[in-house]
Amino acid sequence: MSLPHHPGPAPTGMGRGGGNPQMRGFARDRSVSRRRLSRATLRRILTFARPHRRALAVFLVLITLEAGAGALPPLLFKHLIDDGITQGDTRLVVLIAVAVAALAVLSAGLAVADRWVSSRIGEGLILDLRTAVFDHVQRMPLAFFSRTRTGALVQRLNGDVLGAQQAFTSTLQNVVSNALTVVFVLAAMLSMSWRLTLLSLILLPLFVLPARWFGPRIAAVTHESYELNAQAAQTMQERFNVAGAHLVKVFGDPERESAAYAEQASRVRDIGVKRALYGTWFRVGLTTLAAIATAIVYGLGGLAAIQGELTVGVVVALASYLGRLYGPLTAMSNVQVDVMTALVSFERVLEVLDLEPTVTDAPDAHNLRNDVAARGASVELDAVGFRYPTADEVSLASLESVATLRADTAEDTLGDVSFTVPAGHLVALVGPSGAGKTTISQLVTRMYDPTRGSVRIAGADLRGVTLDSLRATVGVVSQEAHLFHDTIAGNLRFARPDATDADLERALRQAHVWELVMRLPDGLETVVGDRGYRLSGGERQRLAIARLLLKAPDVVVLDEATAHLDSESEAAVQAALDEALVGRTSLVIAHRLSTVRRADSIVVVDRGRVVEHGTHAELVARGGLYADLYRTQFAADTVDAA
Ligand SMILES: Nc1ncnc2c1ncn2[C@@H]1O[C@H](COP(=O)(O)OP(=O)(O)OP(=O)(O)O)[C@@H](O)[C@H]1O
Numbered sequence: 021m022s023l024p025h026h027p028g029p030a031p032t033g034m035g036r037g038g039g040n041p042q043m044r045g046f047a048r049d050r051s052v053s054r055r056r057l058s059r060a061t062l063r064r065i066l067t068f069a070r071p072h073r074r075a076l077a078v079f080l081v082l083i084t085l086e087a088g089a090g091a092l093p094p095l096l097f098k099h100l101i102d103d104g105i106t107q108g109d110t111r112l113v114v115l116i117a118v119a120v121a122a123l124a125v126l127s128a129g130l131a132v133a134d135r136w137v138s139s140r141i142g143e144g145l146i147l148d149l150r151t152a153v154f155d156h157v158q159r160m161p162l163a164f165f166s167r168t169r170t171g172a173l174v175q176r177l178n179g180d181v182l183g184a185q186q187a188f189t190s191t192l193q194n195v196v197s198n199a200l201t202v203v204f205v206l207a208a209m210l211s212m213s214w215r216l217t218l219l220s221l222i223l224l225p226l227f228v229l230p231a232r233w234f235g236p237r238i239a240a241v242t243h244e245s246y247e248l249n250a251q252a253a254q255t256m257q258e259r260f261n262v263a264g265a266h267l268v269k270v271f272g273d274p275e276r277e278s279a280a281y282a283e284q285a286s287r288v289r290d291i292g293v294k295r296a297l298y299g300t301w302f303r304v305g306l307t308t309l310a311a312i313a314t315a316i317v318y319g320l321g322g323l324a325a326i327q328g329e330l331t332v333g334v335v336v337a338l339a340s341y342l343g344r345l346y347g348p349l350t351a352m353s354n355v356q357v358d359v360m361t362a363l364v365s366f367e368r369v370l371e372v373l374d375l376e377p378t379v380t381d382a383p384d385a386h387n388l389r390n391d392v393a394a395r396g397a398s399v400e401l402d403a404v405g406f407r408y409p410t411a412d413e414v415s416l417a418s419l420e421s422v423a424t425l426r427a428d429t430a431e432d433t434l435g436d437v438s439f440t441v442p443a444g445h446l447v448a449l450v451g452p453s454g455a456g457k458t459t460i461s462q463l464v465t466r467m468y469d470p471t472r473g474s475v476r477i478a479g480a481d482l483r484g485v486t487l488d489s490l491r492a493t494v495g496v497v498s499q500e501a502h503l504f505h506d507t508i509a510g511n512l513r514f515a516r517p518d519a520t521d522a523d524l525e526r527a528l529r530q531a532h533v534w535e536l537v538m539r540l541p542d543g544l545e546t547v548v549g550d551r552g553y554r555l556s557g558g559e560r561q562r563l564a565i566a567r568l569l570l571k572a573p574d575v576v577v578l579d580e581a582t583a584h585l586d587s588e589s590e591a592a593v594q595a596a597l598d599e600a601l602v603g604r605t606s607l608v609i610a611h612r613l614s615t616v617r618r619a620d621s622i623v624v625v626d627r628g629r630v631v632e633h634g635t636h637a638e639l640v641a642r643g644g645l646y647a648d649l650y651r652t653q654f655a656a657d658t659v660d661a662a
């Protein structure tokens with residue numbers, strides 16, 4: 021989304037030097053200045069500054085020198101006029117003029133040096149925070165991701181990290197350099213003429229008060245425009261991705277869609293006009309008042325000079341100082357908002373870092389590979405009960421959409437599930453939709469820990485083994501068989517980064533997709549995934565099986581696609597599975613008759629409980645739930661098979 025002159029939806033993402041500095045201060049939400057940060061939070065923020073403390077010290081020295089150099093020229097001009105021009109001292113005039121020029125060059129050098137140091141601190145801090153958040157978030161349990169809005173999370177990774185960085189660079193710089201400038205300039209002015217200084221400051225309230233009035237209004241308008249822009253962007257994103265565009269084409273009404281979008285966009289326009297107007301009022305006010313104050317200094321100062329109370333040099337110097345005073349003073353009136361905005365961003369980043377991952381290595385976790393080598397990879401569920409964690413157990417209120425904030429009184433999804441898959445056997449899980457089959461498979465891969473009972477592989481409770489060794493032991497093909505937006509080779513190597521091309525070919529051949537991959541325009545280098553080459557459901561499953569084969573796990577957990585494949589892909593997937601599962605301990609969530617037929621035994625689940633257990637023949641003979649499912653769910657397959 022890019023309607024002209026609107027920055028992205030992240031108010032904190034604005035860089036230093038973007039637009040008028042005073043305006044930028046106002047673009048913040050003033051309500052933050054009422055927030056309180058705990059002492060502990062402040063202390064932690066300082067720990068992030070610690071690695072940069074030497075650079076920060078250099079930075080402060082540079083800012084001080086810069087403010088000093090900026091406050092000198094009017095003083096020099098005073099001497100130039102009073103002691104040079106008036107006294108007819110040519111040498112002094114030239115000398116001072118050269119000194120002023122040299123000072124200008126020095127200031128420029130200081131500005132560059134200071135920017136260099138501050139950007140090194142700022143970017144270094146962004147790097148520290150980003151890597152810390154990324155590293156932490158990817159260790160969060162699956163439950164966290166299923167509850168968290170991805171958009172909010174990405175915003176946290178980007179916007180707030182930038183905002184936090186500002187605490188150390190632009191905000192620190194603005195505060196320190198404005199404060200120093202005000203002090204230096206006022207001291208110089210008072211030393212020359214305290215009366216005229218006080219007189220010229222009379223206008224200051226006239227300026228600061230309206231600035232404080234404009235502040236919240238500009239902030240509100242800015243905030244609203246971000247919101248509107250974000251909404252419009254959201255609409256575009258939703259409508260213009262393939263699935264959304266398809267939906268609009270099938271069900272939508274282009275006229276209605278366009279009208280709704282035009283409505284949104286015209287609100288953006290109205291707000292944009294309002295913003296521009298407020299900004300102009302503010303700038304015009306600033307310039308006018310500064311000009312009036314300068315006129316007062318020249319007027320009153322001129323009179324005093326005629327009386328001989330002041331020298332001409334002092335009058336000129338005072339007027340020129342005045343121009344350097346108003347900007348920093350007004351900026352200081354908003355300093356609290358700036359500082360708090362930056363600190364609150366910081367706090368929000370810390371909040372993410374403080375989330376405790378629930379599924380982690382126990383301190384005494386051992387290597388599951390040893391158990392598997394010694395005892396074979398059996399899978400055992402022992403009196404397992406499970407309920408999905410509620411939002412407040414796994415996520416952050418500020419990362420959730422409002423809708424999920426209700427206190428879930430979650431019911432148990434699984435109650436007392438027990439069964440064993442002996443090493444090398446194939447057990448099929450069967451049951452109606454929503455029975456808890458996928459949930460069971462996620463406990464075996466330890467996406468979640470059971471609430472009661474235990475899940476064991478090779479006799480070892482999963483809570484006591486390392487996550488690395490568990491990942492190396494168990495391979496998964498999930499219901500949707502997700503592929504990243506990457507090449508086929510890249511997707512396969514995600515399971516084993518060191519796989520050679522020959523390894524890839526072997527896996528693809530075993531999964532019966534080699535021919536298909538070779539027919540693609542770029543072969544192994546064909547980009548697949550959301551915006552890449554569109555594979556059919558069956559093809560995706562077979563690629564996922566190839567990915568699994570590459571890893572060669574001892575235990576395979578497979579969630580068959582619920583969508584029915586056409587009989588040709590179905591046959592290809594079956595053939596792929598025949599090779600993939602041989603000699604492995606397999607837990608297969610079966611939606612197809614051919615799979616259940618091959619299973620050594622079948623576990624039938626219903627509403628989170630095991631209701632039947634046996635072979636296909638036994639269960640059909642029993643005439644229970646399985647026999648029902650056989651007649652309904654698998655009926656289509658029976659026709660196919662015949
Ligand atoms: N992340 C989650 N948070 C809360 N509840 C969930 C979550 N995932 C699934 N559930 C609920 O748990 C129950 C079991 O879901 P599960 O996905 O295990 O069913 P399933 O047997 O795999 O069904 P299907 O055959 O349709 O895939 C359902 O009632 C579902 O709504």
Ligand SMILES: [Mg+2]
Nearest residue numbers: 457458499579
């Ligand atoms: Mg499922």
